[in-house]
Amino acid sequence: MLRQIAVPVAAIITFLGLWELLVWVNDWPNYKMASPSDLPPAFWKYKELFVTMGWQSLWRTVAGLALAVVFGTLLGMVMGFSKIARDALYPLLVGFNAIPKATLVPVISLIFIGQHDFNTVLMAFMISFFPIAVSVGIGLSTLEPEYRDILRALGASRFTIFTKIALPKTLPEFFGALKVSVTLAFIGTNLVEIVSPHGRGLGALFKSGETNGDYPLMFAVLIALAFLGIILYYAVVYLEKIFAGWAERPQG
Amino acid sequence: MANLIEIKGVTHAYKTASGLLPVLDGLDVAVPEGTFAAVVGPSGCGKSTLTRLVAGLMKPDQGEVWLHGERVKGPRKTVGMAFQNPVLLEWRTILENVILPLEIVAPSMPRADRVARAMELLEMVGLSGFENKRPSELSGGMRQRASLCRSIVHKPEVLIMDEPFGALDAFTREDLWQTMRDLRRAEPFTCVLITHDLRESVFLGDQVFVLSGRPARTQYLMQVDLPEDRTLDVLYTPKVADMLHILRDQIKIAQGRDGEVH
Numbered sequence: 001m002l003r004q005i006a007v008p009v010a011a012i013i014t015f016l017g018l019w020e021l022l023v024w025v026n027d028w029p030n031y032k033m034a035s036p037s038d039l040p041p042a043f044w045k046y047k048e049l050f051v052t053m054g055w056q057s058l059w060r061t062v063a064g065l066a067l068a069v070v071f072g073t074l075l076g077m078v079m080g081f082s083k084i085a086r087d088a089l090y091p092l093l094v095g096f097n098a099i100p101k102a103t104l105v106p107v108i109s110l111i112f113i114g115q116h117d118f119n120t121v122l123m124a125f126m127i128s129f130f131p132i133a134v135s136v137g138i139g140l141s142t143l144e145p146e147y148r149d150i151l152r153a154l155g156a157s158r159f160t161i162f163t164k165i166a167l168p169k170t171l172p173e174f175f176g177a178l179k180v181s182v183t184l185a186f187i188g189t190n191l192v193e194i195v196s197p198h199g200r201g202l203g204a205l206f207k208s209g210e211t212n213g214d215y216p217l218m219f220a221v222l223i224a225l226a227f228l229g230i231i232l233y234y235a236v237v238y239l240e241k242i243f244a245g246w247a248e249r250p251q252g
Numbered sequence: 253m254a255n256l257i258e259i260k261g262v263t264h265a266y267k268t269a270s271g272l273l274p275v276l277d278g279l280d281v282a283v284p285e286g287t288f289a290a291v292v293g294p295s296g297c298g299k300s301t302l303t304r305l306v307a308g309l310m311k312p313d314q315g316e317v318w319l320h321g322e323r324v325k326g327p328r329k330t331v332g333m334a335f336q337n338p339v340l341l342e343w344r345t346i347l348e349n350v351i352l353p354l355e356i357v358a359p360s361m362p363r364a365d366r367v368a369r370a371m372e373l374l375e376m377v378g379l380s381g382f383e384n385k386r387p388s389e390l391s392g393g394m395r396q397r398a399s400l401c402r403s404i405v406h407k408p409e410v411l412i413m414d415e416p417f418g419a420l421d422a423f424t425r426e427d428l429w430q431t432m433r434d435l436r437r438a439e440p441f442t443c444v445l446i447t448h449d450l451r452e453s454v455f456l457g458d459q460v461f462v463l464s465g466r467p468a469r470t471q472y473l474m475q476v477d478l479p480e481d482r483t484l485d486v487l488y489t490p491k492v493a494d495m496l497h498i499l500r501d502q503i504k505i506a507q508g509r510d511g512e513v514h
Contacts, residue, residue, distance in 0.1 A: 246343040
């Protein structure tokens, strides 16, 4: 247990130390690259802003992610159970996913003018539902027929087979995808926050640091984003342990 | 004794990309109540199709399947199935895996009764003390034992097994034959066993059906005239050696190599 915490903490400290050393050895000014020791003052100076902006980024990301889970799972179910739906939807989905989402920011900003919260949540959702839909779809469509037959032979309904077998069996794939989606959703949120004018959230704070030439602030925002990403990621890991802990093999 | 399972003139073909693939051609099988039918035949001769027909998972193109005096039209709660793959649910404990069919077949059965029934079977197959383990913590043989418990926990009339011991090593397989024999003594199900192992078919079966090559018919039927309480030793008697020899010859005929020198 101690080792589980000590190892990542030591890795982070080593990383910060190397970063500090790199800036110090090259004698870079903070507008080229801020060093870790510049960051605490930056955090302290804008501590209220970090809390409110951080919260805005966080809730929008989580809201987008929640939409992605619901929509992605439903889409995955449709594709998992129907080959026709799979054939029809895959090219569309892949095509949509291949579009750089930055190009969609002006599009959705024009469709939903001024709806900053909505636009941000929508982007977080659009960028993160794809892995969930694909993994749920694959999980369901590759269910071995024997798993279905043990219940079907007893006259179980499709719904019972889904809830008792297909759904739990897909959970490990689902959580694997969710871990990818978490970080993607953050990218979506920040994209809108940075690009759209009069934005809010950590992305907007980054933008204001850029406008004001406050480089330590910009780096502090990046670290804050990384921190939130780590927190959300481990929240997913925690949920995975509860709901799909069975998939973890005992370490031998 | 009345026949519990009757398959009459069943003909079936699968639709494939290259046209119809006939697998069964006028198959007749009759299994009296309480007996054990072993079915052997060349690979790909339609044996698995036979299990799916009896389980009501598919309908034949022609012919009839009867179970306990009723025409089989779909799945029914009085059937148990076991496969080569034990298909245990990894997210459930062994106990919860065994209970699964009861959740479908007897939703109103009290939890305590379900647990008692499952524990009774687990003890019979030598898995007492493993009920709270996950399937991944068990060996292949133990998993197959748990799978057998699950397939009969709801006291089915018919147990259909599709090569349940095929993936196990030779010694584990012999252990499971004996477990199967003991289970049959304790539980009154009628059994259909699909196998590639002739010794297995003779040790467990009351009758051995040899199916012909595809499309399959019943090519040969052997009544296994051995005592009910068989031990593995019986497999090394001259009588069984003769029976195995006959079956082996029948398989060769089924494979279309009757001219082969042996």
